[in-house]
Amino acid sequence: MSTSLANVGSRRCSKPSCSKRAVATLTYxxxxxxxxxxxxxTFAEPHCYDLCEDHAAxxxxxxxxxxxxxxxxxxALKPSVDDIEALANAVREVGRVEPVDEMVEVNxxxxxxxxxxxxxxxxx
Ligand SMILES: [Zn+2]
Numbered sequence: 295m296s297t298s299l300a301n302v303g304s305r306r307c308s309k310p311s312c313s314k315r316a317v318a319t320l321t322y323x324x325x326x327x328x329x330x331x332x333x334x335x336t337f338a339e340p341h342c343y344d345l346c347e348d349h350a351a352x353x354x355x356x357x358x359x360x361x362x363x364x365x366x367x368x369x370a371l372k373p374s375v376d377d378i379e380a381l382a383n384a385v386r387e388v389g390r391v392e393p394v395d396e397m398v399e400v401n402x403x404x405x406x407x408x409x410x411x412x413x414x415x416x417x418x
Contacts, residue, residue: 305334307346316344320353329355332364336383 305316319335320343322328331353335342345353355361 305344307349308343309345309349312346312349314346314348317347318345318350319343320345320350326360327358328360328362329353330362330364334380336380336387 306312307314307316316334318331318333321330321332321335321339322341323330324341331345331350334344353361
């Protein structure tokens with residue numbers, strides 16, 4: 295938990311010569327040859343590049359690629375609110391993890407699922 299929280303609020307533009315605060319995340323969807331520029335992602339992921347406002351505006355996709363620009367998150371442009379917002383998102387993200395169910399799915403027929411206890415009782 296400390297690792298992911300440490301990243302929140304300290305994300306910088308991924309351009310080597312730029313140290314501005316990141317406000318957008320560029321994601322390359324290789325399967326669709328599409329570059330998606332959207333609000334700053336809560337967590338840094340592979341194939342994602344954080345960009346500052348300037349670089350996000352000037353960003354261009356590789357030849358033959360489509361660019362999808364999502365509406366920027368207004369909150370990301372307010373420095374004082376951004377960090378708190380990002381932290382809140384991180385906490386919500388952690389809280390979203392669902393408890394591990396003791397039951398394991400062994401079969402599926404249509405909408406019906408056959409469940410059995412995960413090794414607690416001997417079979418048959
Ligand atoms: Zn930049």
